[in-house]
Amino acid sequence: MTTPPSYGSTPSTPPPSGMTPTPRRRRRRHTHAPGASVLSSFSNLANTIIGSGALAFPAAFASMGMIPGIVSCLVSATTAAFGLWLLSRCATVVGVRPGDEGRKASFNEVARLAFGKGWVTRVFDLAIAIKCFGVSVSYLIICKTLLPQVSVTFAHLFHTKIPDGSFLLSQTFWLLATAPVVVPLSFMRTLDSLRFTSQIALSSVAYMVIVVIGWYFIKGPDPNRGEVVLARFGPNTLAAFPVQVFAFTCAQNLFPIYNELKDRTQQKMxxxxxxxxxxxxxxxxxxxxxxxxxxxxxxxSNVISMYPAESFVVAIGRLGIVFLVGLSYPLQALPCRSCIYLLTSGIIKGKKHKPVPAPVDYESEEDSDESSLLGNENDMLVPKVGDAAHGPSATEMPAKKFVGFTIGIVVAGYTIAWLVDELDVVLGFVGSTGSTIISFILPGFFYFRLFRNEPGHTKWLALALGVYGVIVMTFCLTFNILNLKTGPGKKDVPV
Structure with a gap:
């Protein structure tokens, strides 16, 4: 019997019809093979993390004091990193079981393996979609708010004055002005396609850091500086905690990065x-x-606004913030689009995509046991059966739905950004639920469920992370509700 040709090789004689995938399918497989580098993956994940919330960290430090601020930031980073690591381990199970060949890692797929099909997976997708959409709209609002201010600053630098009623002072004009950049980027199918824009956005972050450091060492502390304390506790101290916790939210893009990473290993992840x-x-x-x-x-809460507006270096920094949030919009649109597609896949009928037939793998039943799928951290993170790298995902989005959902997200986002000037209250509740769910609750419970038979303490640490997420969500929701009733707390007093 002739051995079927391996992937990537060309048979010496034409194969019989129906025996092997057609050349067209082979070309499609090559198109979808992962090709993102570690640098590309780092750029996109780091850009997903670092947003305009970075400007609020000095105020967070002021609310709790220097030492608690430093420690809280490191603790928040470590818990977020652990959650991402748990998700990367859960991703190795996707596409391995018989019948799952060709599937790619996603929250939906991991939830299906952990809890089965049902309304639970749709709730997860809905939470992620709402969270990503809300953040993307907030980016547009920041752009339309900051650009008129940047225009005034540059006009002042060039000793001119923008007349009242000028289109340069119109938020609507600047909102529409972002469309030629933001909209085309939103139609990118992969995160790897956004690596260069992410690197541009990160360069603006680097510039902002240089400005803050350089200003302090060249100009010194502000003459009207308030007091600096090592620790404080007051009404605003607890309010600073969510700022740091949610500043590391990026789990919505962990699975796309996993799927696209070339020659992925756990060490690379x-x-x-x-x-x-x-x-x-x-x-x-x-x-x-x-x-x-x-x-x-x-x-x-916006440290860049504390610096003199007439300074040229500060004006460039403010413009850099616009680049940062504007170029981060597609990083929120991509997971939002994927979740909406999965939510509507059973409602909006379309052409079904069958899993790609997997190559024959002659291994024993013991080798296919779930525990053997974990492997060593140095091993290639490629499923033994039906590798997702060798073909489209079983849930790959058809072109018409891709375009339709993207247009819907962009149009709805721009419409809301045009009609609304702030989303602080809404984003507070969305962040309290969506961010904690995808950063702590799901990673912890997913890992505990999928790796419950594994020896060691990792599964218990994962469970602890899930419980921690529930506590954080409860605290933040309670705080937001109290804020609605009483309003923001007064400035706290050092202790």
Whole structure:
């Protein structure tokens, strides 16, 4: 009997019809093979993490004091990194079981393996979709709010004045002005396609850090600086905790990065996760410490607004923030689109995509046991049967739905951003639920469920992370509800 040709090889004689995949299918497999580098994966994950929330870290440090601020930031980073690591381990189980060939890792797939099909997986998808959509809209609102201010700053630098009623002061104009950049990027199918825009966004973060550090060491502390304390406790101290916890949210893009990483191993995934999380933590720590030392307790929730508007370097920094949030929009649109597709897959009928036939794998039943799928951390993270790298995902989005959902997300997002000036209250509740679910609760419970028969303490640490997520979500929701009733707390007093 002739041995079937391996993937990537060409048979010496034409195979009989129906025996092997057609050349067209082979070409499609090649198109979808993972090809993202570690640098590309780091750029996209780090850009997902670092957003405009970085500007609030000096105020968070001012609310709790220097030492608690530093420690809280490191603890938040470590819990987030552990959650991402758990998800990367859960991803290795996807596409391995018979009948799952060709499937790619996603929250939906892991939830299906952990808890089975049902309404639970749809609730997870809905939470992620709402969270990502809300954040993407907030990015557009930031752009339309900051760009008129940047225009005034540059006009002042060039000794001109923008007349009242000018389109340069119109938020609607600047909102539409972002569309030629944001909309095309939103139609990218993979995160790897966004690596260059992520690197541009990260360069603006680096510039902002340089400005904050350079200003402090060249100009010194602000003459009107408030007091700087090592620790404090007051009404705003607890309010600063969610700022740091949610500043590391990026789990919505962990699975796309896993699927796209070339020659992926657990060591590569660990490198991507560790460098992204702790690189972001370094940025937050520097901004928090130096910003707090510069302005003390008088620092605002947007540290860049504390610097003189007539400074050219500060004006560039403000423009950099616009680039940061604007170029981060597609990183929220991509997981939002995927979750909406999975939510509607049973409602909106379309052409079904059958799993790609897997090559014959002659291994014993013992070798296919779930525990053997874990492997060594140095092993290639490629399923033994039906590798997702060798073909489209079983849930790959058809072109018409891809375009339709993308248009819907963009149009709805721009419409809300045009009609609304702030989403603070809504985002507070969305972050309290969506961010904690995908960062702590699901990673912990997924791992505990899928690896419950594995020896060691990791599964118990995973369960503890899930419980921690439930506690954080309860605390943040309670705090948000109290804020609605009583309003923001007054400035706290050092102890």
């Amino acid at each position: 660990n490198l991507v996760i560790g460098s992204s999380i702790y690189g972001a933590a370094a940025v937050y720590e520097v901004l928090g410490i130096v910003g707090y030392l510069t302005f003390g307790s008088k620092v605002s």
